[in-house]
Amino acid sequence: MKDQAVKLRELVNKLNDRNLGFDDESKEDFTFREKYEESSKNARVITITSGKGGVGKTNITINLAIKLAQLGMKIIIIDADLGLSNVDIVLGKPTKYNLSDVINYRKDINDILEEGPYGIKFISGGSGLQDLVKISKDKLAHLLVEFGKLDKEADIIFIDTGAGISDTVMSFIYAAKEVIVVTTPEPTAITDAYALIKNIVQKDKSKNISIILNRVENSEEARNILEKIYQVCLKFLGIEICKLGFIYNDANISKAIKRQEPFIIVYEKSIAASNIDKIAKTLARINNTENEKTYGLRLFVTKLKLFFNS
Ligand SMILES: Nc1ncnc2c1ncn2[C@@H]1O[C@H](COP(=O)(O)OP(=O)(O)OP(=O)(O)O)[C@@H](O)[C@H]1O
Ligand SMILES: [Mg+2]
Numbered sequence: 001m002k003d004q005a006v007k008l009r010e011l012v013n014k015l016n017d018r019n020l021g022f023d024d025e026s027k028e029d030f031t032f033r034e035k036y037e038e039s040s041k042n043a044r045v046i047t048i049t050s051g052k053g054g055v056g057k058t059n060i061t062i063n064l065a066i067k068l069a070q071l072g073m074k075i076i077i078i079d080a081d082l083g084l085s086n087v088d089i090v091l092g093k094p095t096k097y098n099l100s101d102v103i104n105y106r107k108d109i110n111d112i113l114e115e116g117p118y119g120i121k122f123i124s125g126g127s128g129l130q131d132l133v134k135i136s137k138d139k140l141a142h143l144l145v146e147f148g149k150l151d152k153e154a155d156i157i158f159i160d161t162g163a164g165i166s167d168t169v170m171s172f173i174y175a176a177k178e179v180i181v182v183t184t185p186e187p188t189a190i191t192d193a194y195a196l197i198k199n200i201v202q203k204d205k206s207k208n209i210s211i212i213l214n215r216v217e218n219s220e221e222a223r224n225i226l227e228k229i230y231q232v233c234l235k236f237l238g239i240e241i242c243k244l245g246f247i248y249n250d251a252n253i254s255k256a257i258k259r260q261e262p263f264i265i266v267y268e269k270s271i272a273a274s275n276i277d278k279i280a281k282t283l284a285r286i287n288n289t290e291n292e293k294t295y296g297l298r299l300f301v302t303k304l305k306l307f308f309n310s
Helices: 004-016 027-036 057-070 099-103 126-130 137-153 167-175 187-203 219-237 251-259 271-285 296-309
Strands: 044-049 075-080 121-124 156-161 178-183 208-216 242-248
Touching: 044 057, 044 167, 044 296, 057 075, 057 156, 057 271, 075 167, 099 126, 099 137, 137 296, 156 167, 167 187, 167 296, 178 187, 187 208, 187 219, 208 219, 219 242, 242 271, 251 271
Parallel strands: 044 156, 044 178, 075 121, 075 156, 178 208, 208 242
Antiparallel strands: none
């Protein structure tokens, strides 16, 4: 089996031949664009990913989403895990429909939005996302127009990617303006996170990359590691990543998972919950609305379209 770094390199090489900018849009895309721009708002799209699998992405996504909802924001999670979709499992709410029902015209995107705690909504990618590269142009355009409808439903759309690096996962990383990379303090996880950041930056230096360090033993360790990653990215990649925060290794997290309930709710006084609180507030403070027209969901959908149509 090829390791992730090799697969990633191959994908990036493939991607380097594709222009993901706005300039390439052909005239025939006009109707699509017109239709899409009917929506008035522009939700932030944040892809949550990692170099190494199993570092805590899904748990962080869900608990962060709930915290932001508690702070008054409208949040949607798209579960883009192509293997075992598990946002619904962590929330204890198995989903009946997924994006393949939207792609195949059986459901509208609003019909497959499931509701979680504090009004957060989530969508299961399911098998729909696995085949994204293979679907027809018509179906893809239909899906992207459906995605556009989410603008009205959300302030932030989180995309929780799975461990495997597929074409679809890479497309989400490249299309989203904001990417959160999760890592643990393990050297292998950090190396994989750096390799991923490097590949993203090689393609698009303007992306906002943040890092969350998960499962730390103490805050000093956390600050040291975050600072090291920051410095390495500055020195070798010429980018400033945002040190979004850290989360302690906390036994309450696995206890909550066993109960299929988010730790932010059942262990609200836990150290991990206070770490999430801090991260949520930092994330909410980041002002990414400086250029509404070329940001958020609108840009995301346009880039996805170019990615799959090229
Ligand atoms: N801060 C933490 N403290 C203790 N355990 C944790 C912490 N974060 C995650 N875990 C454990 O790690 C496991 C994996 O977490 P999670 O499923 O969120 O990772 P993931 O990155 O989404 O995995 P995948 O790459 O498979 O999608 C959890 O089931 C939980 O037991
Ligand atoms: Mg996951």
